[in-house]
Amino acid sequence: MTPSIKPTFHALSLLLVAFVLAGCAVQQPRSTPGPQPTQSNNPQMAAAQGDYERAANLYMQASTRTSDPAQRQRLRLQAGLAAAQAGNASMAQQILASIQPSTLGDMDRSRYELARREISIDGLTPDQALAQLPPPNSGVPPAIAELVWEKRAQLHFAQNALIAGIGDLVQRGVWLVDETALSANDERIYAKALDSIAYGQGPESRPAGNADDTTRGWLALADIGQRQWASRDQRDQALAAWEQRYPGHPATRSILRDRFDYTPATQPAATGQPGQFPQQGPAPRPSSDTVALALPLTGKFANAAEAIRDGFLFAYGNTRTNAPQPLIYDSNTLTPAAILDQAQRDGVGILVGPLDKPKVAEIGRLPSDIPEVALNYTDTQNNRPGFYQFALAPEDEAAAVARHASERGYARALALVPKGDWGSRVFDAFRSRFNADGGQVVNYATYDAGDRDYRGPIQSVLSGYQQGQGADFIFVAARPLQARLIRSQLRFYRASNLPMLSTSHAYTGTVNAGDDIDLNGVGFADMPWVVGSGDFLETRRNEARQQYGDVAEHYSRLFAMGMDAWKLTDNIAKEGLSSGDVFEGMTGVLALQPDGRVTRYLAWAVFRSGRPQLVQMPSESDARIDSTQSVPWEQR
Template identity: 65%
Template sequence: MIVSRKPSLGVFALLLLALTLGGCAQQIRQANPDARPTPASSPSQAIAAGDYARAADLYMRAASNQSDPERSRRLRFEAGLAAAQAGNTTMARQILDSFTPSTLERGDRGRYELAQREISIAGLPPSQALDRLPPPSSGTAPAIAERVWEKRAQLHFEQNDLIAGIGALVQRGVWLVDDQMLRGNDSTIYDKALDAISMGQGPQSSAARDADKTTLGWLALADIGQRRWSSRNERDRALASWEERFAQHPATRAVLENRFSYRASTSPAQREPGQRAFGETPRPQSDTVALALPLTGKFENAAKAIRDGFMFAYENDDTAPSRPMIYDTNTMTATDVQRQAQSDRVGILVGPLDKPKVAEMARLDSRIPTIGLNYSDTPNQRPGFYQFALSPEDEAREVARHAADEGHRGALALVPSGGWGTRVFDAFREAFEQRGGQLINYANYEPSEPDHRDPIQSVLRNRAGADFIFVAGQPDQARLIRSQLRYYRARNLKMFTTSHAYTGTPNAGDDIDLNGVGFADMPWVVGQGDFLENRRAEAEQRYGTTAKHYKRLFAMGMDAWRLTDRIAEQGLASGDVFEGMSGVLKVNQDGTIRRYLAWAVFRSGEPQLVEMPSMNDARSDSSRAAPDPWAQR
């Protein structure tokens, strides 16, 4: 039997000494774990604290007490958004179903659509929900982007992937404009970093292998915070060393002072919401070029087509240096690729191709100018790292641009369900509305279904003011949808689409259903003239199958060499524009490469070129161009 006794004064003295020596030991959220924070008294306070259920309740109370009908409606709308973020789908549906999207202002419409997306994924497993809530990137409305990242963080935390969740909150901080919310986000990140340390997910753990530098900084700081130190001076030396390693880290904003009573000597870098840092580009240190592609494995066919296009362009370049080196990256990590390139004294590295390795490569500390052949999801990347891909978002933007240039002002949209359809749809809508157009109605269809009558009837039900329909899909789906649009008396409604509706090889028998349909595609695929026709014939003669059946990837390889050659000659700078085979290429501020495409229309079942892409259009286009699944509405 254990008898409880009051400690003597001597014991208290010992405890006091221990606290003096170890008072800096553990940085815990609250000294008293049972202490409960004071409930927020305003919706903004509740949102800053991440208590969206409380915010929804406060908004509804305010709406019920508001005598101005328009003000009351506005508060109810905010309550519906907060309820969706809180996961209260019943309340969110009841409120938001009373709003018609087309009557909302541009910014509110984007927030409304995000709330509906949150409602639709509420009952899904976290992994599936993450697939249906793609990350935002440049050009996104800050209010939407930060909310997407916060929701993605919640989903990662639900499946105990703490480091990925911390990374999502780090990205959320890039988009926050309110200082109170920034500090609240930082505090949450630090708490989650402490949880990660306690679960063995520290900065040196395998779980942190792919973490970005900012996330690693949070983990390293939490590691300092949970240790026992013999004195405050010893701990402060560790913090000074941390700050030197992670200069201008977000933790220097308030966490160091609030959690450690430590005054930082630096502060976070200032930038616009969502702006990526893209600093001075390193110059090639040699003429050697290396092409890094997964030439074996599941990406083998795509990789070989890109390789052949790259080599075809190289072979036709009279000023090219020594023959490029080729790495098979199937079993290599991005770190392996970089080490091999450093060992071979490579001046310019092209690749990798698969998305995770591109994201990993973007985070590596390297002085080798590199062209990643895909887009990463994270907005931060190192100087000299470029991203070039056959982005369907670029094509959707081109459709919107062409439609607006033709004078169209009202659009319908029909896109496949899932992440790909979401990205294409949002890129189209953002670009079309930027040019003064309006999305009247839209619907999703299931690509695996043999009949799309239900979504077609749904999208046509409210078509007043629409003068064309944007359809995204593969050839079979585009042909079927075009036929069913005719059946449902929309024969005269113009249909525009992306290159995905065309196989790349003329087939009048199959594509006769697409007559009159306009689409964006590469100059290499639909361009005309002796130069292009001769080059295509030459490519097929030299490279056979890849040049004939993988035209778009072959053209991507050609343009990858074009970018390489440009870096070697004069470097790449934001705003640079030049002609390529996959389109007119423009370098964005964040290092992504935007493509401007040709326009063609099906006539008698075969594509007919209408116009080639213009360098002047690319120069004058000020819209953001990175892959953008949650664009400004």
């Protein structure tokens, strides 16, 4: 699965590790200048070219030459991550064993976590490893996201899935900010595209049918490059036709000039971190008052889709509107292009959906003048005007926990989250927001959600707390069963006085005082529809139960998502949506960001006698303050 490490590199690396861990590095005299960076001794250049073996070696060499302990640790961490990227899990493990993660800053902690994750997938098959290393979400720092895409590309190439690997490198390019690294990435993509053509995987092949347009553009360019042309004019005509077919393609940055000596007529599309750039141009206005809702009403997401649909229709029925009954499409039987085609034929003014992330990503890439409320987030930047993304993102809840803790005056936190992508996303969002508010996560640990005994991770996360280092609370991301067990085991380890804060995932959404008595005192963020009180909410919830029965009762959060999807739709129809818009919804206070994403601000509740009790409803002022301060996505 992983690239082999040359024996000489491996032996030298282990020797360097031994010297560093033993504290035997010889300091260079301050008056003697170090070697000047060149192509052969610069680890950043080696990493940019994809030579992580050499980068790890060079980082370790550099760590032996510095007298600054902090810089030495930083270089060792970079070496460990480079070794993990190269597939040398044993070297990476030895290096990371010498580093205390609680002493690392945010970015270095993210590097450490990525290296640990890559070590954990060593020895798995490429398919298994890819499942354990999913695409990065929008809140991941670019320097980490590009490494994840790089590793995924390696894994795809290891199983000869060349087009999938090229697609990973294309996504990596979105996150690169260094021009040298970006140019090297383009060169690698083009070289792999030539390999793909040689193996019969061209732009018209079956694997290319699942690729994005940019990846197909690379394959089409490589197809031109490998052909024998009767004259340069013929080749240049083919390049001109290619450029018309793929305007602003990344290959116009340098590949056309360097590989073909051809001057492009267009400029490459801008790259950057998703969740950061505003939509370009004014949003289209609805061409009619007809609304279509596209959901996977068959297949594995049918129950979720049904709850969202019912909530959508319930809210529509409670709104004074001239809009006709919404049209319903089964997105499980339609491609994204077919959904848009059907909407055009039906004269749809606003499209809502789809729900599953791959189809959301694909439909977001298709040209359309229909305003759309997608019911999930994409993992890459999308600046199409009028393309809005609404989801029940756990990052919003983690940020709400951090915000509540800061309002309580808490400054030092412990954190316990499940292993895997979901836990990493929640932890990153919590830590980023808590740090932005002036707090500090002093220690954290991960647990296996499939276990029932969490002694190891609990003892680990409490070690500093029990030794007098102090913490104001512990943030626990867990499902109800795990949350109850963790709460009980925290009491066993004499941490019963340590406040435990969590996301809505700790609560099923249905009152169960007998089981949830173990969660007494635990505070959590949740949506107003679930924990809110008052005559209006009580009346609406009773009406929903009477009309939709078990769906409204047992899928209450998805039902509320459907209600807010209608609210967004109704606002588009009446006034349109603009960046900075804030309004109350059933899933929280909704705030529209410049990139078209809708973020949520949650209510706060606490368990008393096994029952959730509302403490505070979400505030529109919080959303407006964040909007005026332009808080980045990863810190919301």
